[in-house]
Every structure is written in structure tokens, then in C-alpha cells.
Amino acid sequence: MTADAEALDAGDPLARFREEFVFEDGGPLYVDGNSLGRLPKRTQERLAALVDEWGTALVRGWQEWIDLPVSVGDELAESALGARPGEVVVTDSVTVNLYKLARAALASRPGKTAVVTDAANFPTDRYVLEGLGCELRLIGADPVEGPGVADVEEACAPGDVALVSLSQVGYRSGALADLPAVTEAAHAAGALMLWDLSHSAGAVQVGLDEHGVDLAVGCTYKYLNAGPGAPAFLYVRSALQGQLRTPIQGWFGQRDQFDMDRAYEPADGVVRFLAGSPQILGLVAVRAGVELVREAGIGAIAAKGRALTAYAVELHDEVLAPLGVELGTPRDPARRGAHVSLRHPEGWRVCRALIERAGVVPDFRRPDTVRFGFPPLYTRFADVREAVERLRGVLERREHLEVDAAYTRVT
Numbered sequence: 001m002t003a004d005a006e007a008l009d010a011g012d013p014l015a016r017f018r019e020e021f022v023f024e025d026g027g028p029l030y031v032d033g034n035s036l037g038r039l040p041k042r043t044q045e046r047l048a049a050l051v052d053e054w055g056t057a058l059v060r061g062w063q064e065w066i067d068l069p070v071s072v073g074d075e076l077a078e079s080a081l082g083a084r085p086g087e088v089v090v091t092d093s094v095t096v097n098l099y100k101l102a103r104a105a106l107a108s109r110p111g112k113t114a115v116v117t118d119a120a121n122f123p124t125d126r127y128v129l130e131g132l133g134c135e136l137r138l139i140g141a142d143p144v145e146g147p148g149v150a151d152v153e154e155a156c157a158p159g160d161v162a163l164v165s166l167s168q169v170g171y172r173s174g175a176l177a178d179l180p181a182v183t184e185a186a187h188a189a190g191a192l193m194l195w196d197l198s199h200s201a202g203a204v205q206v207g208l209d210e211h212g213v214d215l216a217v218g219c220t221y222k223y224l225n226a227g228p229g230a231p232a233f234l235y236v237r238s239a240l241q242g243q244l245r246t247p248i249q250g251w252f253g254q255r256d257q258f259d260m261d262r263a264y265e266p267a268d269g270v271v272r273f274l275a276g277s278p279q280i281l282g283l284v285a286v287r288a289g290v291e292l293v294r295e296a297g298i299g300a301i302a303a304k305g306r307a308l309t310a311y312a313v314e315l316h317d318e319v320l321a322p323l324g325v326e327l328g329t330p331r332d333p334a335r336r337g338a339h340v341s342l343r344h345p346e347g348w349r350v351c352r353a354l355i356e357r358a359g360v361v362p363d364f365r366r367p368d369t370v371r372f373g374f375p376p377l378y379t380r381f382a383d384v385r386e387a388v389e390r391l392r393g394v395l396e397r398r399e400h401l402e403v404d405a406a407y408t409r410v411t
Ligand SMILES: Cc1ncc(COP(=O)(O)O)c(C=O)c1O
Pocket: 092, 093, 094, 095, 096, 122, 124, 125, 167, 171, 196, 198, 199, 219, 232
């Protein structure tokens, strides 16, 4: 007998945060907040106010706007990442930030020529690391459980690794890596450790400072709900900042930005990893999303994420496994982020049928994974049950066999 969703919702200490988000009347059951988070109501208001401010303040607005990458970075560091002020900036995309940090890390380890990542890491991570031109050593980790300490130790054994770069939560599997132990293994091998926190920031506890992480990057448009294309963040441990140089020497990372005849000299601190003009609209949205995480508390968010995914796993076993669905996410709640992966040989058509016939919006990752994301701030246990029930209906009626099998541009 599975738990009663209504009873779980009634006991949910975060239930009131659902009111903070925009829900369309009669809209679909949205389980893709792990890809693009919902719109917070306060963001709607703040963006409108910022547009008005732009209209009247014009260029004078920069007196205030210019510090947002740093001040919003400080807020994010404290609320969601377990980092200190001065260690995080909000800027650019994950892809660009990963390049800046990986290139800087490599340059700081002369004589070490290899970089390690997981073969199942997010494509942009693999592409950027491959583009560095050094040896890219791929871990062939278990596709459900993700990379572990033994994988990292083995990859680093030759002693030539400058950098280990992994995702804390796997984008396909939802597996949560053992960040403290893996970071320690990288350090024991003389390598720096860079984590991609795209699927963990705002969903799980990270503890960057506590665990001695060197470098990190991540998205703000997933569990931080900052909107499509909102700027990403990067973290550099304070003790390392003076030793690393960005490969993108832009004027926002320059020591005295408006003394324009000076030669390039990196600013002190993490600011040196800024490059060009910050995206102010996006930063205002990141600030609002981070505020919500601070108000709810990342500990409570992570605990609810574990409970939601545990409920989904329970329902999977009872309802979906007999219909040919396989769980693609670890069973141990301590090893999960806030989404679950449901594998089916016809996964793409199952995903299309959910969207077109059942009013559920998940997403799909080839070859066979339908992802159900349960952002703790606005997902109810009843939503988890309803999503599973509608999936059951699609499979029982074999509706997935009636939809177009051609991939759309975005899956
Ligand atoms: C793990 C991970 N890294 C990086 C990215 C891409 O980030 P960006 O488009 O900001 O470069 C994503 C996007 O979903 C992601 O899931």
C-alpha cells in the first residue's frame, strides 16, 4: 500500500511556497521544472519594475546594476551553495563558465596533462573539456548510479590528472554523486575538482566550502527558477582565486575597469572571472529565485525532494514496473536529486503521448528516458501520484503507439 498523497501534502512544511509561483488555470501537470523552473510571482513584478527603471534611469542605472553579478552571487553562495561571500559570481552560461574554470585549472597545473569526466556527463561539459585540447579521460560509470570514488581513483591513478570535472546530479539518471568523497579522491591524486551543480543548486545541499571543493558552475533556470536563458554562476574557492587566471580577459574582470588605458590586470577575487556586460534582467530574476530558496531553507527543500522522489519510486514499483517501465534513478534516497528517470523502450513516444494526450509535461533524454522532475518548492505529493496515474493510463491504453515517432527540435 503506497502512502496517502493528501496526508503527505497536509504535513508538508513547504506547502505555502506553491502560492509563490504562477500556475495557469487548466494548465498541464508540469513535471519539467528540472529543465525550466516555474515563474515566481515576485519575478513577474520585479522584471516589470526593472523594465520601467530602464526606461527612466537609462545609463544611470548602471551605478546600481553593475554590482549585481557579485551581490546576487553572494546571496546564492549563502542560500544554496554553502559558500562564502566573494566566492560566487552570477554571469554568462554554464558552458562559458565551465570553459573559463577548466582552462584556468589546467594552466595552474603545469606538467599534468589529463582531464577526467564521466562519459555520461552532460554534453556541453564533455564538449568543452574535449575542446581544451588535452587528454580527456572518460569514466564509464554505471548509467544509473553514476560515477563514484573508485571510478575517480582509477582514472587518476597514473598521476597526470590536472582536473576532475563531474556533475553532482546526473542530468539523465538524477543520481547524486558523493561530492565529499569524490572531491577528496581528486585532491589525493593532486587534481583540482570542478562540479557542475546545474541539477543540484536549489534542490540539494551542496556544502562547497565544507567539502573543500575547488571550482563549480551551475544553471539558475532549473531549481532556482530564474527563467529561460538566465545567467549561470561560477564558484572559485577563496584560497585558489589568486592562483587562477581566466582565459577570457574581459573588462569586467579587470582591476580598474574604467581606467581604460591600462593594460589588462586581473581584479582581485572571483570578480576576475567576469568577462563582459552582465545580463541585468536575468540577474534580477536570479535574485528573486534565490530569495525563495533562502526563505524555504535548502535543508527543508532537499528533505522534501528526497520524500517526493521516494514516493515516485514507490509508485513506480507498484504501478509502472508491471507495465514495462524501468527505474533509471538510484533507489537510495540519499543518492538522488529531485528528478526521477523512467526508462521505457518507447520512451520518446511515451513522452509525446503524455504531452499530447494526457496533459502532462515531462521531458525526454535519448535513448529511452522520460524525466519526471519534482521541484520541492511547488510540487505536491498529489502531483507525483497524478503524473504516475496519467502515465499508467497512457501505457494501459497503448496511446504512445498512436503518436508521431519523429523527434521534435527540442525533446
Ligand atoms: C548538467 C548541465 N550542464 C550544463 C547545462 C547547459 O548550461 P548552459 O546552457 O547554461 O551552458 C545543462 C542544461 O540543461 C545541464 O543540465
